[in-house]
Amino acid sequence: MSMDELKRRLGQVSDLGAAAGLMSWDQETQMPGEAARVRGLQMATLEGLAHELFTAAQTAELLEAAGEAESETDAAILRVTRRDHAKATRLPTGFVEEAARARNEAHHAWLEARQHSDFATFAPHLEKMMDLARRQADLLGYEEHPYDALLDEYEPGMRASQVKSVFADLRDRTLPLLRRIVAAGDAADYGVLTRSFPPEAQKAFAWRVAGEAFGLKPEFARQDESAHPFQTNFSRSDLRITTRVEEYWPACLFGTWHETGHAMYERGVAPRWERTPVSRGASLGVHESQSRMFENLLARSLPFWERYFPQLAEVAPQVAAGLDAPGLYRAVNRVNPSLIRVEADEVTYNFHVMLRFELELALLEGSLKVHDLPEAWNAKMQAYLGLTPPNDAQGVLQDIHWSAGLIGYFPTYTLGNLLSVQLLEAARKDAGIAAGVERAEYGPLLAWLVEHVHQYGRSLTPTQITERATGRPLTADPYVAYLHGKYEGIYGLTSENSA
């Protein structure tokens, strides 16, 4: 009985979250501009009521009264809910409110600081964010390192020490590759990436291929435009992705397929966990493994373009003129060290992430002072990518994360990249899947992902998913090998032992 009552309550919390999510999606894609002020109040009410309902004494009583679960489904619900509830109740209301106010102020200060490329005005807010992060880590508790408590919010069970070790390995084995690529020079005509491709045709092509190649169908999903692309969903039958159209047309295409990866993960979670806390992706890292797999490992592969180049040529003849599938493949895999993370390619992207991870860890420990951050940023940027930002807007102020109190978030991007290749490698041990991938027919691969990753939702931890699906813990090996194989080919480099 109390399990039923608990599920009813979790359903309500989930429904309030879905409503807040819809309000947010609507705000980014549909809402008239003047509605913003009241919409903010409305969303705050929904989030507040959801939090109240979830942390209420009655929820704790129901969790206690539920005792041992009678089914595996219920066991997962209890396990995940107890964990979430314990974390949610460990932060006192006073702290939560102070943090919300500080984040709000920091966000506005960051917008201002970035606009004027003036780090000094943002610095006190970043200090406040770090102070709150340390206090939050203490309130949540940890065994090894305060960073672990923060990272756990996004990547349950992962520790800073593990990240450090995997990242060091990755860095040591891919920095030489990057240097060789840069030395090799251009591998294609990159002018094709900004050839004329009408906005409606970009969106339509991206959306059609999202359905045909990756299974995202209008019966349970839709595509809209927004300033910053994202995926959100209000049930596994109500998936929404957004895209942005630029002159640089790969942004729309690969961005759409990236969000498609996120959406298909949520689609694959077993329906028995509907409207419970189990019913979403296991972590940001596992989520990113799916989006990166679709965006990079599949959509930036040669077989993909051998299959879809003719369709592209039909809808965007000006882009395709004088080009063939291998030429397009080389163009969309341009390696180009740049200052901006969100514009980075597969080889340089992880250096942007490592730099941020190393800096936020040092800030949290206090070994780096906020005052010295810009200098430290620029030094690492020079060391990794050979570039020095001309100003802080294009350097330390470029990302929204720290101003939003998101400390411990950045590593999940690279953890996702590593996991994407480790998963694909494991899946390809099945000959049918491997053959499908070589023909850009992803049905068998999608089924494998549902079976080994998606269906579990949050009922397994990221570590459990990784080890069960691939037979070993997360490692940089497959990713390093993938980068070498792919880019030595594209840039005509002599194969090097990447071990």
Next chain:
Amino acid sequence: MSMDELKRRLGQVSDLGAAAGLMSWDQETQMPGEAARVRGLQMATLEGLAHELFTAAQTAELLEAAGEAESETDAAILRVTRRDHAKATRLPTGFVEEAARARNEAHHAWLEARQHSDFATFAPHLEKMMDLARRQADLLGYEEHPYDALLDEYEPGMRASQVKSVFADLRDRTLPLLRRIVAAGDAADYGVLTRSFPPEAQKAFAWRVAGEAFGLKPEFARQDESAHPFQTNFSRSDLRITTRVEEYWPACLFGTWHETGHAMYERGVAPRWERTPVSRGASLGVHESQSRMFENLLARSLPFWERYFPQLAEVAPQVAAGLDAPGLYRAVNRVNPSLIRVEADEVTYNFHVMLRFELELALLEGSLKVHDLPEAWNAKMQAYLGLTPPNDAQGVLQDIHWSAGLIGYFPTYTLGNLLSVQLLEAARKDAGIAAGVERAEYGPLLAWLVEHVHQYGRSLTPTQITERATGRPLTADPYVAYLHGKYEGIYGLTSENSA
């Protein structure tokens, strides 16, 4: 203090309502089809939580503790909230749940019955609806007639006896006019109403004119398509109207301007009542007076088409070919007795409503048995419009209202029609407004409507609004005179004393 606490709570109730409203709008205009089942659960949660919060003991305590208000704004909030709260708590949860279940079953039975034109399968559900309506009237209480308690939900303060008397007057004075019009024959080439008008051009023209003529701007409003047109809003800066595109292009144009009238009413409510129960239109009748004024009194007038015909000719040259403003004016004012209410013109529309009012009143009183309803319907249809439905789908089963338990709702359509003319007549006593209307420049009229109707929201009753704005109670006189003046002109009839 308790007033602040009360406002906080009312804000939460309002926000939950806005979220449910957005979910409903999304369902009708954006949502992928397969999402419907879970969306139903989500909306039920939001509506349930809003009802719980509003009827909670704490709300009653806050209402009591608030005592006398310190401002006119607060006084209206207390008055309206106390009234709503008393009504909401008079219906026991058991009754509300029984009614919701019965409505759900009745709705499905109605869909089925209409599809097969089989009244018998719907009859037991209609009996249940009438039984629930009688019980609801008893629970809510009334002085004269149980119908009053139901009508009060949609038209606060209005009584069946008043409706009877006004409707009888209207019927006696417009039925002869209708007969004369029918005898006169066609007044224009009605083929123009289905000439080719591309869907996108219909929507764009309707939306542009909604902004230019009636003030509905993209900064605070948007237009979408849906199967059944409606207006909804989540704040006065977040108005949403929908339209439907048909071969019969006036459906899109006049439908859009009808919903624009609803939207501009909500836009005009004073901001000081934001997120309180005062912050919406006073009643369905007053709402309909605004939508009908825009749709019929303004957009179906000769000055309107003298102004907008050139724009129409530009976007729909095939429609305008060989036509001029007076010709179009006569065509869009075709009087044509038909079986279907939603397709009815200004002269016949009210007979559809009177018929329904008379029948639902007789059903509620028990003087008419559900079993005898189709026969009674057909007899009245013959008496008023000279037509007999070939089947019940085009007769008694055509409207959704009764299957949804909406008894007492129909009269508000005609009350709105009557009030629309009474208000416009009062406004036109101002020479500037009258001159503006004759040039289809509605700025001064809109300002008058905001001042005399919109701004009050629910802080005045419909009767108060009518009497203060027009100097007398609701009467059929202005509407009868309007119909005679307009249609005697269009159909070339000798002017008759309409008094």
